[in-house]
Amino acid sequence: MSEIIPIGPYHPLQEEPEFFRLHVEGERVIKMDIEIGYNHRGIEKLAESKSWDQVVFLVERICGICSTSHPAASINAMEDLGGIEAPERAQYIRTIVCELERIHSHLLWLGLAGHFIGYNTVWMWVWKYREIICDILDKMTGNRQSYAMFKVGGVRRDILDEDIPWFLKMLDKFKPALDLFKGAVMDDPVIHARTKGVGVLTTEQAKKYCVVGPTARPSGVAIDVRKDDPYFAYEWLDWDMVVLQEGDVFAKVACRILEMYESMKILEQCFKKMKPGIVDLHVKELPPGEGIGRAEAPRGEVYHYVRSDGSNFPVRYKVRAPSYMNIFSNEVAVLGEQVADAALILAAVDPCYCCTERIIAIDHDTNEEKKLSSSDLLRLSHEKTIRVKKELGIS
Amino acid sequence: MGIKLKALTKSPWVYHLSTGSCNNCDIEILDCLTPRYDLERFGIVLVGSPRHADALLVTGNMTMKCIPRAKEVYEQMPKPGVVIAIGTCALGHGVFDGSYVMPKTVDEVIPVDIYIPGCPPKPEGIIAGVAKLLAMLKQKA
Ligand code: SF4
Numbered sequence: 285m286s287e288i289i290p291i292g293p294y295h296p297l298q299e300e301p302e303f304f305r306l307h308v309e310g311e312r313v314i315k316m317d318i319e320i321g322y323n324h325r326g327i328e329k330l331a332e333s334k335s336w337d338q339v340v341f342l343v344e345r346i347c348g349i350c351s352t353s354h355p356a357a358s359i360n361a362m363e364d365l366g367g368i369e370a371p372e373r374a375q376y377i378r379t380i381v382c383e384l385e386r387i388h389s390h391l392l393w394l395g396l397a398g399h400f401i402g403y404n405t406v407w408m409w410v411w412k413y414r415e416i417i418c419d420i421l422d423k424m425t426g427n428r429q430s431y432a433m434f435k436v437g438g439v440r441r442d443i444l445d446e447d448i449p450w451f452l453k454m455l456d457k458f459k460p461a462l463d464l465f466k467g468a469v470m471d472d473p474v475i476h477a478r479t480k481g482v483g484v485l486t487t488e489q490a491k492k493y494c495v496v497g498p499t500a501r502p503s504g505v506a507i508d509v510r511k512d513d514p515y516f517a518y519e520w521l522d523w524d525m526v527v528l529q530e531g532d533v534f535a536k537v538a539c540r541i542l543e544m545y546e547s548m549k550i551l552e553q554c555f556k557k558m559k560p561g562i563v564d565l566h567v568k569e570l571p572p573g574e575g576i577g578r579a580e581a582p583r584g585e586v587y588h589y590v591r592s593d594g595s596n597f598p599v600r601y602k603v604r605a606p607s608y609m610n611i612f613s614n615e616v617a618v619l620g621e622q623v624a625d626a627a628l629i630l631a632a633v634d635p636c637y638c639c640t641e642r643i644i645a646i647d648h649d650t651n652e653e654k655k656l657s658s659s660d661l662l663r664l665s666h667e668k669t670i671r672v673k674k675e676l677g678i679s
Numbered sequence: 680m681g682i683k684l685k686a687l688t689k690s691p692w693v694y695h696l697s698t699g700s701c702n703n704c705d706i707e708i709l710d711c712l713t714p715r716y717d718l719e720r721f722g723i724v725l726v727g728s729p730r731h732a733d734a735l736l737v738t739g740n741m742t743m744k745c746i747p748r749a750k751e752v753y754e755q756m757p758k759p760g761v762v763i764a765i766g767t768c769a770l771g772h773g774v775f776d777g778s779y780v781m782p783k784t785v786d787e788v789i790p791v792d793i794y795i796p797g798c799p800p801k802p803e804g805i806i807a808g809v810a811k812l813l814a815m816l817k818q819k820a
Pocket of ligand 1: 740773798
């Protein structure tokens with residue numbers, strides 16, 4: 285079994301570095317404390333010193349993985365403030381970028397989830413196919429991440445019609461890969477054994493902790509901004525919200541995989557329905573007032589609030605990111621679970637679980653603190669996979 | 680120091696230190712290790728502890744909370760070791776310039792050997808930077 289883990293305590297699932305303290309009795313987790321705030325960069329305050337156009341670039345850098353959801357919520361808020369309606373073609377382009385980002389983010393998570401249970405092959409394969417999506421984004425926006433596509437009243441770049449066949453070809457190339465992942469996850473007995481019934485978040489708990497996105501939907505909470513409060517082109521398209529009932533880690537994996545299929549559906553429709561037209565209204569000024577914007581990031585609802593006094597800069601800017609609600613649900617999800625499963629459960633909501641800090645396990649009998657680094661947690665998790673494989677008679 | 684530096688150029692193990700980044704740089708670093716770019720064929724491996732590392736990859740603005748931690752990580756790294764600053768944030772503060780939680784840039788906290796600009800730099804850029812660094816070290820050794 286591989287002991288070398290090519291990934292440090294800092295890893296790309298982090299929206300906000302967090303610190304968890306697990307209380308364990310033997311192998312069981314009985315309590316957990318969470319502390320966040322390690323990646324505080326003062327963005328809300330900084331936004332007050334940036335012009336409206338610059339704010340979009342700033343919020344893009346709140347989180348690299350959701351680097352288009354934050355601008356989406358931001359321009360939604362600004363357009364709400366100014367009462368602006370972007371042109372139709374721009375709405376389709378925005379939707380396309382958002383959905384490509386969702387696929388790339390879910391793939392990223394799937395790969396790392398594979399890594400957590402000791403399936404590094406899954407990690408490598410998934411990330412290999414993620415490159416297709418990155419290539420599409422690269423050609424479309426000029427960058428693999430941080431696309432800088434959105435602006436108030438439109439988008440910065442048009443999608444060239446002669447490029448569309450190439451995009452569709454690449455998406456076709458991606459489809460078999462998606463089927464492959466679905467098969468790999470849905471049919472693998474080891475993955476079933478490791479994830480089914482593990483880290484269950486019930487519907488009541490999900491509601492109580494106000495979780496959003498792919499943490500809430502697998503627990504039977506039908507909440508999705510794209511359906512509840514449609515923005516961009518979502519209301520003109522035909523797609524389904526994925527809601528599952530079990531609430532365990534398996535449901536969270538399945539939900540994300542099924543969502544990628546929905547995203548593919550959306551993308552194909554967008555490319556088909558897009559009509560030629562202008563993509564930018566060249567908005568110069570925003571009036572005084574308030575505006576709110578919501579967007580469905582790959583991890584859940586992003587909420588932005590702006591207040592303007594009619595000048596060039598926002599007077600107040602407020603951001604609420606989905607992980608902020610989601611990570612606290614770990615408090616209940618890990619209760620009674622084995623330490624070996626903790627890494628997976630904490631990762632299942634798709635935040636970072638060990639960044640600046642390590643996890644401290646407090647043994648209740650002796651009350652001594654054992655420090656577990658991320659490599660220890662991964663080791664425990666990998667060992668459990670081997671155990672499960674032996675029990676199932678798979679080598 | 681000659682022989683030690685020479686050994687460093689053979690198969691540098693790297694540790695990734697994020698000091699308040701937006702994740703993009705971090706993803707691109709991991710991307711370098713996955714099949715398309717596959718840095719491991721050059722012997723470059725991402726390790727889980729700075730004690731095993733020959734090089735630190737630093738991404739992100741030094742936030743106040745990270746400064747003592749970054750120093751600690753740097754001290755844990757065996758010397759000679761190199762520090763590679765990746766991304767505009769690590770070079771200056773990039774878009775976050777003027778924030779109240781970032782009193783210092785990365786190179787004011789720990790000595791930096793090579794800077795790779797970009798927001799985020801493409802994997803090709805990161806690889807090119809590392810290759811240049813290796814060439815430089817070979818010359819010195
Ligand atoms: S340089 Fe850009 S991509 Fe890299 S961490 Fe900073 S904001 Fe993110």
